[in-house]
Amino acid sequence: MAEIRGLDAREAHLWQAYRDSYRELLSALETRLLRNSGLSGADYALLQPLSTADQGVLRTRDLGRSIGWERSRLSHQVSRMEKRGLVTREECESDARGSMVRLTDAGRGAVEAAAPDHVDAVRTYLLDKLSREEQDLLAGLLDRILADLPYRDLCRPDPSEVPYPQDAAERAPEAAAVGGRPLIAQ
Amino acid sequence: MAEIRGLDAREAHLWQAYRDSYRELLSALETRLLRNSGLSGADYALLQPLSTADQGVLRTRDLGRSIGWERSRLSHQVSRMEKRGLVTREECESDARGSMVRLTDAGRGAVEAAAPDHVDAVRTYLLDKLSREEQDLLAGLLDRILADLPYRDLCRPDPSEVPYPQDAAERAPEAAAVGGRPLIAQ
């Protein structure tokens, strides 16, 4: 049997920094989000893709994939948000198994109210800490880590179909402010 | 009021890569850990510091700080693990408010059985994806992100007291294999 090396201090430090930074960053963001808008991180995670989707509607399956959630978790979360009037469920016309989730006016109001400060928080806690070059460097490393992890089912768009960072601006112009109105972006 | 810019595609990509890579990495690690050892990520998180602590005992407060958990969560988790015979609680002699958590023989057996494969998984999914230089680069960026986040209470060792990455090897020699026996490292 092969000798298995423990992690040396340098390696252990990276691994711990990875977990700690994520945990603390998320904790900071969610605390601030909840205080400023009454939305939890889970609420925002669902509302954000819906708010940029055509008509504010997405098929449940696609919503789940876009945020990397399993069905059961998503279904429970949608149920809770439905009770609060943030979203509604609809039938899926093209596939009778499926269902659609639609943003209500209240739901749209909530995300749009929450988004500016949340985006500002992401800038403050993450983006502003790094130069542009460092941002791209970090994204590259993370992409590589993500690239061949043993996926569950969860399909992100195939990278070959969505060649990413280069020339970002024209790929998703809707992510920038349009007509002077700050858009929902996360 | 200041204009708030949404995230452009480049920025949004970094932010998403950060969350996705973390979520998928952790999911992969925990699935594999649970399958191979019957320990959850939470179990391992507690057992690992205990296994390297002197006598296999830590004050609850210190254990909590070392893994960044709040007291309540830790207390519940310790209760569950106590029922399973992995740890025991003891009184704290030096401070009557406190309590100690002690690894049982079964607990030590469980971590030591789990560790080699878990460490291998961390290598496979994270460390091996990056060159040594990239590892240090990534650690540096993550440290910077973590550095001035609005902490909850959670005290990590003050960076000024524990000057990290440089000359890592001698700071924590116990993290490497000692006497040929693979040590618990995460």
Next chain:
DNA sequence: TTCAGCTCGGTGATATGTCAACGATGGCCG
């Protein structure tokens, strides 16, 4: 067509995490 095998979404039981509050103690300062 028919059926096996898959996808999709939902459900209830259970596991886990969070929150607010408590009792007990320690430490500080008058």
Next chain:
DNA sequence: CGGCCATCGTTGACATATCACCGAGCTGAA
């Protein structure tokens, strides 16, 4: 000393996540 405030750990109620399972509908090959 005595009073005040902080820390420590726990608890129970609640919120959220996971797990195993179901029923319905799609799909493709026999």
